Amino acid sequence: MQRGLDIGSTTIKIAVMDDAGNLLFQKYERHYRQIAEKILALHNELMTKSPTLHSASLAISGRGGIGIADSCGLQFVQEVFAETI
Template structure:
């Protein structure tokens, strides 16, 4: 029997995410993959994997993310702006949420839900975003998960350049 499934495809600056929901909005498949600037190949890989699992089902697909508009045009799919998509998801799945902070590869977004919805986005600097975290991990010769391990055994709390990723690169290099 065919099921109606909803597929979300989030094309970000560093990763592609795919999620498949059943008609009760339960996640039945999800995948997160870095695209290393080969977005089309990564999308093809994720969609092919999902197709292999759900080829007998009817699906709807919605695209979001910083790279989503061009992908939605390329594939002829509907697009929803990422902050709107996140807000709708939070209101549906975690309705008592006060605030959401989302760190993307190259931006940061915050949504306040108390007293009406207020949204802010930092799109001018990658400091504090996924790309910044990756850079700091690389400077410290580890990965993002390794930063957690390093933090567990800290001896000194170093000041950081909370407003500028470029300055923080220099500070981190001098701490090593």
């Protein structure tokens, strides 16, 4: 399982996918510069809905995610936008 957390300048987005690529959970919210508090609230909501996700890997992206990932020792992923023609 994989969790992705995108921390932008105004919003936080989280998504969880199983190993087959099925979307299990997603949420998009404004953080009002309360990034740590919003991350904790989203994590608690996710664990309440799916307590088995403790073992899922986590990658962080977004403008606000660089410092969070670095300070927590987590993987930072630069977002890539690709369009098929």
